[in-house]
Structures are given as C-alpha cells and as structure tokens.
Amino acid sequence: MLPSLSHLTQHTGFRGTIKNSPSDFVVTEIPVPQHSVSDARAEPLQKPSEVPPERSSPWLQPPKKSRTEPTGPEGEPDPRTGPEGASALDSLLGKPTSELLDKFASDLKDAWDLESGGDAGPGGFSLGPVLDKKDRAGLHSAVRQKFPFLVTVTKGKEMIVEGNADYRELRQLVTEKETSDFFKFLDAKLENSTFSFEPDGDKEHRKVVHHFINRKFGKLLETKSFTVTDVNDQPKMSIMVRFREKNWSRKRSADGFQEKQDLYTAFTLQKENLETLEAIGFLAAELGVLPSDFSYTGIKDKKAVTYQPMVVKKVTPERLKEIASKMEKKGMRIHDIHSTCQHLRLGQLKGNHFDIIVRDLKHHSHDPSADLKERISEAMESVKTKGFINYYGPQRFGQGQNVQTDQIGLALLNEKMVKAVKLFFTPEDTDDPVNNAKRYFLQTEDAKGTLTMLPEFKVREKMLLRALNRYGVNHEGCTKGWLNIPHSMRIFYVHAYCSKIWNEAASYRLKIYGTKVVEGDLVLPNENDESVSLNDKVHVVTASEESANKYSINQVVLPMVGHSIKYPSNKVGQWYHERLSKDELQMCRFRVSPLQLNIPGCYRLIVKNVQNLSYFLEGSEKGIENEDNHLNESKVSLHVSFDLDPSCYATVCLREIMKCDF
Incomplete structure (x- = not known):
C-alpha cells in the first residue's frame, strides 16, 4: 500500500497479520x-449422445488425412477455383490489360521471393475506371480467384490491384501451395467447409500459425489441431480451419425455434x-x-x-x-x-463476500497499555458507521513487485512501447524458470530462446514474445507485440495507472478539504448509482449548496482520468492537471491508437460503506483473557466477515479498521 494514503476515521486501531495462508482470506462473488x-x-x-450433430462436426471428427483444397459441403473442390477465373479476367479487362496484370502479379511474386523484409515490389497496378457496380464485383472476385496473393481496392471509380500483406506473411510460415489454397478457401466462404494445413511436427511453429490466423481472421475463422497420419504413416499434428458458426445466419429447426x-x-x-x-x-x-x-x-x-x-x-x-x-x-x-447461453461481463456482479482471519493481534507500538478487546470493538463500530476511503488496493498494482503494473500502463500511454516491454519482462529477485527467462530476455533480447524457457501457462508472455521474435525488439515490433495479447490484458495496465492517479487524488482531496463537501466538488445525487461513466448525472457543487450542506462526503466522486470526463472546478481539478503533466500526459491523450486503446474515464465514490460486518475472537479460554481480563495477544485470532460492492478492496477496508498498511 502506498504510504501517502489517508484514513477516514479517528479510532486507534490495532496490529495483526493477514494472508498467513490462502485459507485465511476467502473471497466469494455475490452474483x-x-x-x-x-x-x-x-x-x-x-x-x-445428446450433443447436436452440428456441434460434433467437424471439430469432434478429426481428419484422417491432410486436405489442402477448399471444399464444398460434400468435400468436392470449389468450382470457382478452376480456369474460369482466367477467362473472366480476359472478358472483363480485355486481353492487353489482362496480360499486364499477369506481368504485375509475376513481378510482385519475384520481388517477394528476393527480398527479406519491407514492402519490396511494385506498389500497385491500376485496372482503370470501372463504372458498373456489377463489373467491379466481378473483377474483385476474378482477381482473387486467379491471384490469391493480390487484393483489389476501389479509389473513386478506379480499381487498384495490390499485394496482399496477409498472404505474404502466411507464405513465410507455410508452403506457397498451402498459402494459396488457404486464401482460396477464405474467399469461397462455403458454409460447413474446412481447410487443413499439411502435417506439422513442430509445436512452436503450429502455435505461430494458429496465432496468425486468430490475429488476422479471428472474427471469421477458428482453428484446432488434430492428430493425422503423414505420407510415411507417422502420426503428426495438423491445423484445421473452419468458419465460425456465428458468421452464418441462424437456421430454424423443425419446431420453428432458432x-x-x-x-x-x-x-x-x-x-x-x-x-x-x-x-x-x-x-x-x-x-x-x-x-x-x-x-x-x-x-x-x-x-x-x-x-x-x-x-x-x-x-x-x-x-x-x-x-x-x-x-x-x-x-x-x-x-x-x-x-x-451467454458470456459474462466485467462488473456483472453484486459484490464480494469476505471471510478473513487476522492473526498475531497486538497493540500499536504507540498504544501499549490499551485494552486490545476495546480497540477491536471500537474499530469495528467506527468503520461500520462511517465507512472507509475507497482506494484501489495494492494488488491492483502488483504488490511487492520490482515493477508495478501502473508503470507499464504509463509507458503505454506515452507510447513508449520498447520501455513497456522491458518493464513487463523485469524479473523479480527469485531464482525460478519464469524470472530466469525474463533475465535472459533483458540480457539478450532473444525472444525465440526466451519462449523455450517459459512454462506453457505464461500465456501473456508467450504471446508477446512470438511477435517480438517475428518483428524484432524495436518500436514497431513491440507495438505488434502488445497487439498480440488480448485487449482486456492491454488495458489492464493502463487502468492500473489511472487507479494510481485516483488514489493520489483522493488523498489530496481529503487532505485539503476533509470530509466537508465544498464548492467545485463533483457529487452523485443518487447514491444508488455505483459507477457513472460519461453521463450528465455528475453534478458540480455550487457555493449555495456548500453553505446549505446539501450533500455528504458519501456522494462525492472523483474522476478516473480519461478523455471524456470533467474534473472538479476547485483545487482538486488543478491538482489533476499538474499531476498528469508530471507524467507527460495531456488530457486529450487517453487514446492509444496503435494499441486500439480508448480510455474515456469514469467516476468513483470517495467513501464506501461496508455491509453485513461481523466478527468474533477465537482462542482457548485461557488464551483469550489473562488475570487482568485483557487479551493474551499471542494466542488469539480475529475472524471478520463482510460484504463489499464491486471494485472495492477488502485490504483497504481492513487498513481502515486496523490502521495498518499491508
């Protein structure tokens, strides 16, 4: 916990230890x-036996042999991949332009074969103005079928043919034939069709292919590995691809239900x-x-x-x-x-129930002669009545880690991608496979070697390293590396930074104004609104409302920084501007386009209440009290249970009760 954080209540508190073992800290979601x-x-x-046949095919029926041709519903070759494509181009473009297109395609492939990076080769080939919409659609289809490695774009009425960057990337992972057949399969979009890559015994290589398809076509396609027999009758793994079911219109069953x-x-x-x-x-x-x-x-x-x-x-x-x-x-x-029948959403819970055991109960060093029983009772009643400051807890920032998550979030907000990667791979001071792999990466920048050292469950690290291995540990490569991990994980680090600023703002607000609601504060008139995001419900307190004591501290909110929130119009608002400028952030910069991150901001109540708080002391009869009727500190533990709203931290509530930092 950051030492600069404040306390809301005035009781003395007591000392103790939490999380001696995981079973001392039990958290249960309240749905x-x-x-x-x-x-x-x-x-x-x-x-x-009751699983519908549509669900058991084709995933539950692995292929007996590799199939690299796009197929229709009955496994027959797609008729659109035959020579018709060539004659269609001749008729649509005329022979001279069709031949020039052939030459452009040939030159592009030659350039790709010769170069090892960059965008070598001719930039694009114009097919000229194509006014008729049906002709344009026919050209798009015919070009893709004859040249799967090309894409067509329309600029105004003019059609331009360019190299397909996705095709070029895949052909560096698999054979030319597999790449060509895959893109023909993709273009055909035949319902219930599947495509299989050649058998591949290299697990790491298969992962790279899986990830390429998920990254480029994840909304359209899904992949799975199956055991197949290669040409030598040896078992190997093959990647099968199919279209996601949600991309097809829902069928109606015989009873009329979807x-x-x-x-x-x-x-x-x-x-x-x-x-x-x-x-x-x-x-x-x-x-x-x-x-x-x-x-x-x-x-x-x-x-x-x-x-x-x-x-x-x-x-x-x-x-x-x-x-x-x-x-x-x-x-x-x-x-x-x-x-x-549906997924869950972040925040879709009523709250959390906590059952916690506090051990090693003691007086604070400055309060040695007090009755510990009275101190505990006083603390519980004080927080039950007045609540606690709604800080983000230490686990939000990676408690005890050499690099905390908010530091990575700040680097991402400043678009310092390489720095963010280096912070991400900063090891802890322990000798174990994960931290040894991180040390190795920072010393060598050998992404491929680091991949082999990391355990399988380190999913985020491996996702990032695969991209770094492909693109390099430079600004572009690190940007693509961050894009390789899911959006929810990327934004987690940015939210950690925003949470740190909120904690500091809450401390500053209480330091200069205390619990009095003053002019310029932001309040939430309806206390039932737990989290307000970008709406007009947040009200700025006026001078007359301050004089009338219209609002309580339980209604005051502070903004989580972002591009679409308003700030208090008093000294707290000025503090936000000065604090962000120290981190080289301006108010409009809470969009990180290269990482597809958009941080609009929201509002969070400064003070929260604890619900259903109860507690009891446990120990032997002789252990609980000595002859002076005081607690015997070494033999007694405090059992406390309570409920908190979503996004509230039990460690923060305990900090207020005990007046201890954990």
Whole structure:
C-alpha cells in the first residue's frame, strides 16, 4: 500500500497479520441474481449422445488425412477455383490489360521471393475506371480467384490491384501451395467447409500459425489441431480451419425455434495462490482455446482462496469435467459445471463476500497499555458507521513487485512501447524458470530462446514474445507485440495507472478539504448509482449548496482520468492537471491508437460503506483473557466477515479498521 494514503476515521486501531495462508482470506462473488451462472434457468447438461450433430462436426471428427483444397459441403473442390477465373479476367479487362496484370502479379511474386523484409515490389497496378457496380464485383472476385496473393481496392471509380500483406506473411510460415489454397478457401466462404494445413511436427511453429490466423481472421475463422497420419504413416499434428458458426445466419429447426450457434459452459472457479489471469492461462492451455474465450466478472486476489463464476466458449461441460482433476494440481477446483447461453461481463456482479482471519493481534507500538478487546470493538463500530476511503488496493498494482503494473500502463500511454516491454519482462529477485527467462530476455533480447524457457501457462508472455521474435525488439515490433495479447490484458495496465492517479487524488482531496463537501466538488445525487461513466448525472457543487450542506462526503466522486470526463472546478481539478503533466500526459491523450486503446474515464465514490460486518475472537479460554481480563495477544485470532460492492478492496477496508498498511 502506498504510504501517502489517508484514513477516514479517528479510532486507534490495532496490529495483526493477514494472508498467513490462502485459507485465511476467502473471497466469494455475490452474483447478480438474474445473471447468476448457477441460475436454475440455465440449460441442463447434455449427455454426449445428446450433443447436436452440428456441434460434433467437424471439430469432434478429426481428419484422417491432410486436405489442402477448399471444399464444398460434400468435400468436392470449389468450382470457382478452376480456369474460369482466367477467362473472366480476359472478358472483363480485355486481353492487353489482362496480360499486364499477369506481368504485375509475376513481378510482385519475384520481388517477394528476393527480398527479406519491407514492402519490396511494385506498389500497385491500376485496372482503370470501372463504372458498373456489377463489373467491379466481378473483377474483385476474378482477381482473387486467379491471384490469391493480390487484393483489389476501389479509389473513386478506379480499381487498384495490390499485394496482399496477409498472404505474404502466411507464405513465410507455410508452403506457397498451402498459402494459396488457404486464401482460396477464405474467399469461397462455403458454409460447413474446412481447410487443413499439411502435417506439422513442430509445436512452436503450429502455435505461430494458429496465432496468425486468430490475429488476422479471428472474427471469421477458428482453428484446432488434430492428430493425422503423414505420407510415411507417422502420426503428426495438423491445423484445421473452419468458419465460425456465428458468421452464418441462424437456421430454424423443425419446431420453428432458432438453434443456438454458440456453445458456452459456465462453472465456478475455486483458486488458491493464483492470479485470475494466470489461472485462465492454465485452463486455456489445457483446453486448447484462447484466454479470450473465457469471461468473468472481476479479477480476484492471488494470496487467497477465491470463488468466482466463469464462462468459457467452445468447450462442452464434459470436456471441462475431463480436466478437473488435472487442474487441482495447479491450485484450482472447478465446481457447478453446466451449459449456459451467454458470456459474462466485467462488473456483472453484486459484490464480494469476505471471510478473513487476522492473526498475531497486538497493540500499536504507540498504544501499549490499551485494552486490545476495546480497540477491536471500537474499530469495528467506527468503520461500520462511517465507512472507509475507497482506494484501489495494492494488488491492483502488483504488490511487492520490482515493477508495478501502473508503470507499464504509463509507458503505454506515452507510447513508449520498447520501455513497456522491458518493464513487463523485469524479473523479480527469485531464482525460478519464469524470472530466469525474463533475465535472459533483458540480457539478450532473444525472444525465440526466451519462449523455450517459459512454462506453457505464461500465456501473456508467450504471446508477446512470438511477435517480438517475428518483428524484432524495436518500436514497431513491440507495438505488434502488445497487439498480440488480448485487449482486456492491454488495458489492464493502463487502468492500473489511472487507479494510481485516483488514489493520489483522493488523498489530496481529503487532505485539503476533509470530509466537508465544498464548492467545485463533483457529487452523485443518487447514491444508488455505483459507477457513472460519461453521463450528465455528475453534478458540480455550487457555493449555495456548500453553505446549505446539501450533500455528504458519501456522494462525492472523483474522476478516473480519461478523455471524456470533467474534473472538479476547485483545487482538486488543478491538482489533476499538474499531476498528469508530471507524467507527460495531456488530457486529450487517453487514446492509444496503435494499441486500439480508448480510455474515456469514469467516476468513483470517495467513501464506501461496508455491509453485513461481523466478527468474533477465537482462542482457548485461557488464551483469550489473562488475570487482568485483557487479551493474551499471542494466542488469539480475529475472524471478520463482510460484504463489499464491486471494485472495492477488502485490504483497504481492513487498513481502515486496523490502521495498518499491508
């Protein structure tokens, strides 16, 4: 916890230790009733025999041999890939222009074969003005079918042919024939068709191909690896590609109801001593899906036992049950597995329930003679009545780490991509495979070598390294590296920086104005609005409202920095401007276009209340009290339980109760 943070209440508090073991800190999500993943309205589990045939094909039926031709519904070659494409171009363009296009295509391929980087080769070839819309559509199709490595763009009425950068990138990973056939398959867009790459025994190479397709065509296509037999009858893995079901119009079944195209499985994840994203990394690697296929309502503590609902896409309940025992070895248990019909959203929870044990109870050093029992009772009643400052907790910033997440977020906001990568790979002071790999990377910038050193579950690190291996550890390469990890992970670091600024702003606000609501403060008139984002509900307090004491400190909000929020019109607003200028940030810079990050900002209440607070002391009869009727400090533990709203931190509430920094 940052030492500059303030306290709201005036009681003395006491000392103690939390998180002696994960079981001392248990967190259970309180779901929103209508969105609970254990809702009785969820779809019942299906036995394997009840899985609809549409779901079992083709993923559940791996190919017997590699197939690299685009196929129709019955596995026949696509008729549009034959010689018709050539005659169509002759008729649409005329023979002379068609021959010039052939030469352009040939020169481009030769240039690609000769160069090793950059954009070598002719820049583009004009087909001239094409006024008729049907002719333009015919040309687009005919060019793509004859030359899968070309793309056509229309500028005004003029059609330009250029090299397809995605084609060029893929042909550096697989053979020319596979690349050509893949793009013909992609262009044909035949429902229920599949495409398979040649058998590939190199796991790391397969991952690169998987990631290329997901990065470039993830909204349209999905991939899976299957065991196939190569030409020597040796088992190898092959990557199969198919169109995502959601890209086809929903069919109606015989009873007139729409069939569900997406498969979602809900479960409760119990984890111990694991970050939420780390746990998802383990699950994704074991299930063969992407981390982005998991949805959840919030990030949970690492040093705790936590229970939270999750939903995973494209995985059956039966498949999830299969891996349950293996996940227990990683510190996870999977409960309440069942089918559901939708994913979860961040913040889609009522709150969290905490059951916490505080051990090693002691007086503060400046308060040695007080009755510890009275100190505990006084503290509990004070916070129950007055609440606590709604700071972001230390786990938001990577407590105890050499580099905290907000530092990475600031580097990203300043578009210092290489610095952000170096901060990301800064190791901790321990000797283990992950930190040894990070040290190696910082010393050598050898992304490929570092990849082999990292364990499989380090999903974010591996995603970033694969891009760095391909593009280099420079500004462009590091930008592409950050783009390689999911958006939710990229923005996590930026939000950490915004949270740090909010914490500092809250301390400054309470230092100069205390708990009195003053002119220029921002307030939320309706206390039921937990989080307000970019709307007109936030009100600026007037001088007359200050005089009338119209609002309480429980209604005051401070902005989370962003490009679309308003700031207090008093000294706090000025503080924001000065604080951001220290980090070389201006108010309009909370958009990082190269990383597709947009940070509009929101508002957060300064003070929050704790709900359902209860506690008791545990120890032997002789341990609880000595002959002076005072607590025997060494033998007693405090059990405390309470509920908090979403995005509130139990460590922050305990800090207010105990007047300790953790």
